[in-house]
Amino acid sequence: MNEQDLFTIERNEKFGRYAVAKENLKAGDIIFTEKPFIYGPKSDTPCICLGCYSYVDCTYHCSKCSWPVCNENCEKLFCHRDYECEVFAKASVKFQTVQDPTEVCLQYECLTPLRMLLAKEKDPMRWKEVECMEAHNEVRKTKPIWDFNQHNVVEYLRNVCKLDRFPEDLIHTVCGILEINAFEAKNSAGYTFRCLYPKLAILSHDCVSNIHHAVDYKGTGDLEDCNVTVRAAIDVKKGEALLSSYTYSLWPTLVRREFLRESKYFECTCQRCSDKTELGTNSGTLKCQKCDNGVIIATDALDDECEWNCTHCDFKTRATAVRKVFAAIQSDIDGVEYIAGPEGIEARETLYKKYKSVLHPKHSYMTILRSGLVQLYGKAEGYTLDDLPDIILERKVELCHQLLEVLDVIEPGRSRIRGIILYEVHGPLMMLARHQYQNEVITKEDFRAQLKKAVDTLGSAVEILRQEPRSLPEGQLSAIAEDAHKQLMDNFDMLVETA
Numbered sequence: 001m002n003e004q005d006l007f008t009i010e011r012n013e014k015f016g017r018y019a020v021a022k023e024n025l026k027a028g029d030i031i032f033t034e035k036p037f038i039y040g041p042k043s044d045t046p047c048i049c050l051g052c053y054s055y056v057d058c059t060y061h062c063s064k065c066s067w068p069v070c071n072e073n074c075e076k077l078f079c080h081r082d083y084e085c086e087v088f089a090k091a092s093v094k095f096q097t098v099q100d101p102t103e104v105c106l107q108y109e110c111l112t113p114l115r116m117l118l119a120k121e122k123d124p125m126r127w128k129e130v131e132c133m134e135a136h137n138e139v140r141k142t143k144p145i146w147d148f149n150q151h152n153v154v155e156y157l158r159n160v161c162k163l164d165r166f167p168e169d170l171i172h173t174v175c176g177i178l179e180i181n182a183f184e185a186k187n188s189a190g191y192t193f194r195c196l197y198p199k200l201a202i203l204s205h206d207c208v209s210n211i212h213h214a215v216d217y218k219g220t221g222d223l224e225d226c227n228v229t230v231r232a233a234i235d236v237k238k239g240e241a242l243l244s245s246y247t248y249s250l251w252p253t254l255v256r257r258e259f260l261r262e263s264k265y266f267e268c269t270c271q272r273c274s275d276k277t278e279l280g281t282n283s284g285t286l287k288c289q290k291c292d293n294g295v296i297i298a299t300d301a302l303d304d305e306c307e308w309n310c311t312h313c314d315f316k317t318r319a320t321a322v323r324k325v326f327a328a329i330q331s332d333i334d335g336v337e338y339i340a341g342p343e344g345i346e347a348r349e350t351l352y353k354k355y356k357s358v359l360h361p362k363h364s365y366m367t368i369l370r371s372g373l374v375q376l377y378g379k380a381e382g383y384t385l386d387d388l389p390d391i392i393l394e395r396k397v398e399l400c401h402q403l404l405e406v407l408d409v410i411e412p413g414r415s416r417i418r419g420i421i422l423y424e425v426h427g428p429l430m431m432l433a434r435h436q437y438q439n440e441v442i443t444k445e446d447f448r449a450q451l452k453k454a455v456d457t458l459g460s461a462v463e464i465l466r467q468e469p470r471s472l473p474e475g476q477l478s479a480i481a482e483d484a485h486k487q488l489m490d491n492f493d494m495l496v497e498t499a
């Protein structure tokens with residue numbers, strides 16, 4: 001730890017080590033920054049470049065070890081060249097041709113554990129911060145993941161790569177440490193990989209986080225790259241726990257708790273999970289199909305096998321059935337996730353209509369669909385802000401406001417998604433105000449006030465998005481938003497006079 005770090009480490013039965021604020025923190029305060037101990041491919045990854053982590057078609061191979069990279073530049077990047085490349089070249093471990101590089105490629109499973117074992121030897125001092133991390137070996141030994149790792153990592157490294165200097169239990173521990181403690185990061189093209197940060201990993205989990213972390217991917221490929229900055233997302237009092245979310249906060253409780261149980265090996269009992277309505281957001285609530293006014297909620301929020309009852313009629317179902325409904329909807333949503341442009345709008349609107357009568361209006365999946373829609377309305381071809389009639393501009397504003405209502409509770413303060421949605425809403429607010437003024441529906445004073453509100457909303461977006469590294473899409477959006485905000489502030493009076 002550094003002296004300027006604004007947290008101390010505590011320990012208890014429930015969490016193990018956890019971090020608390022060393023002093024009162026204001027939203028946006030930097031709590032600490034940290035370099036990764038190691039980073040590399042995620043588990044279950046398709047074929048990616050071992051230098052920059054972008055997807056590859058496996059037609060270019062590293063000239064030294066034969067494993068896939070994008071080009072000559074990527075093969076020279078430190079984390080490949082000085083880590084697995086040397087080992088693979090020395091042991092003549094060739095990459096085995098795959099039929100479909102977009103499918104999960106098991107040959108990649110050994111890579112980040114291997115980098116971590118080599119980093120242990122290169123930096124034994126820093127390893128001391130890593131070796132005390134939670135690996136949950138006792139539980140993992142009883143799960144299929146243990147045999148999977150035994151085959152794909154332990155035996156591969158010890159036998160094929162001739163690295164029998166690393167004992168089996170150490171390799172399993174490294175796999176566990178990565179599974180439980182690593183964070184996902186994105187390169188500038190949006191491809192994901194994982195990073196291990198010894199300080200960040202101390203923070204305990206809560207389904208409503210009070211911190212914001214941002215990984216600055218520069219593409220230098222060394223251990224100076226991928227610096228993480230951790231800030232307070234809201235005001236945090238001295239002595240309060242610093243909480244990060246290990247899961248996707250927009251998911252409903254049933255899904256979040258299952259993910260945490262299966263991959264982080266604990267039962268989440270945070271306030272959000274303990275509340276049947278998820279703090280009033282109704283992120284897991286279904287509409288009753290048997291009566292008009294009822295909604296279906298869990299009888300015991302912390303029992304994943306409990307009965308789910310209608311609040312108005314005698315309809316009952318079980319958590320297992322609800323889980324199946326959620327899985328089917330999730331699969332529908334996954335199917336549209338990468339559809340951009342006008343087709344993306346159509347596909348999401350179709351699902352929105354389909355599930356409107358099944359899910360509570362604020363249900364997680366409605367929130368996820370809204371989040372996709374508001375980022376396409378205004379951008380997709382034929383749907384730019386200038387193209388949109390007022391009725392669609394109003395719809396975009398409404399979707400943004402519904403989203404922000406949920407985000408205020410589950411992603412409070414300076415969260416990335418809040419910044420993006422605030423940015424998205426300012427444009428249609430301005431356009432609608434101008435149209436209303438031009439059509440003499442509102443007075444000049446009202447127009448001025450509405451324009452001011454839209455510019456202030458953009459200002460709030462800028463405040464949040466400023467935390468994002470410029471190398472990432474959110475950081476680029478931040479630059480655009482900052483520029484637009486300055487222009488609007490500088491020309492505000494003229495905008496009112498010339499509308």
Ligand SMILES: C[S@@+](CC[C@H](N)C(=O)[O-])C[C@H]1O[C@@H](n2cnc3c(N)ncnc32)[C@H](O)[C@@H]1O
Nearest residue numbers: 014015016017133134181201202204205264266
């Ligand atoms: C990333 S580590 C956090 C640091 C860890 N407590 C340590 O001592 O190294 C994640 C592990 O911490 C524990 N943990 C974190 N948040 C928790 C929570 N909300 N409830 C129970 N256990 C939690 C679980 O054992 C989990 O697998």
